[in-house]
Amino acid sequence: MRSKLVLFRAFLKKQYIYFRRYLVNSMGGMLTVYFVFLLIFWGYRGLSGPAWLEGNTAEDLVVGYVLWFFLYTTYQNVAQYIRTESLTGTLEQLYMSVHGFGWVMGASVFAAFLADMVMVALLMAAAMWTTGTVLHIDLAAVLPVMVGTLLGPLGLGFIVAGLTLIFQRIESYTQIVQFLLIGLVALPAEKVAWMRLLPGSFGAGLVRSIMVRGQSLMEVGIVNLALLFAVGLGHLALGCAVYKRCEQIAMSRGQLGHY
Secondary structure (H helix, E strand, C coil): CHHHHHHHHHHHHHHHHHHHHCHHHHHHHHHHHHHHHHHHHHHHHHHHHHHCCCCCHHHHHHHHHHHHHHHHHHHHHHHHHHHHHHHHCCHHHHHCCCCCHHHHHHHHHHHHHHHHHHHHHHHHHHHHHHHCCCCCCCHHHHHHHHHHHHHHHHHHHHHHHHHHHHHCCCHHHHCHHHHHHHHHHHCCCCCCHHHHHCCCHHHHHHHHHHHCCCCCHHHHCHHHHHHHHHHHHHHHHHHHHHHHHHHHHHHHCCCCCCC
16 A cells, blocks of 8 residues: 555656646646636626626536536546557556556546646636635535546546547547536536436536535435436446457557557
8 A cells, every 4th residue: 555655646746746847838727727717707797787696697607617627627637648648658658567557547547636626726716706706615515526526527538548549649529528528517417317327417516506505415415425426436437448448459459559
């Protein structure tokens, strides 16, 4: 277990080094995400007229945008990581690691998750300050629901990563996923039963219930939480299965170590 902690710490250190070494680019990415939110918010306010702050609509907009960003970065962390390692020709070396490829991917995803949480917290604070909205931030309720919500996009990331091993360059198709995630976040999954089976949709509704309408974890309900994790783990298992199959095909073609 000690060696696994060392592995995780190495990936966490890598995240920090990348952020510090390419500070201008890192800050530029954060500012871009914030400015895109400003454009959406101002456009929404212009369409809504003077009564744009009535009800919880502004709060829903803030939570929805931050959720989309978190889901997208989680998906991208897996797909982009595999693509980058393939591009640099180091993917095959990860399979030869003494820790095993599964532990390497797990440590990478968890380290990226912690780094993304910092960015999400900053983005949410900036969005709340800009819009003047007040959200209910109950970490004991939000964190478990957020983890369950991110399992679906994580599964999507593994599917895209597996397809990348076979087809190598599929960026023109993978960009569609970011727009797909917008739709998944916006769907009223808490009202339509079958939508709860879609990746990220049910969890997005539960997060809105907590942060916008002030529900506690007990009010969300153990049944809903169990369903959220069951659906999320199902998506993750499907994603891993697709990745393993694509990995076998890439190995049989001798593509794993070449890009």
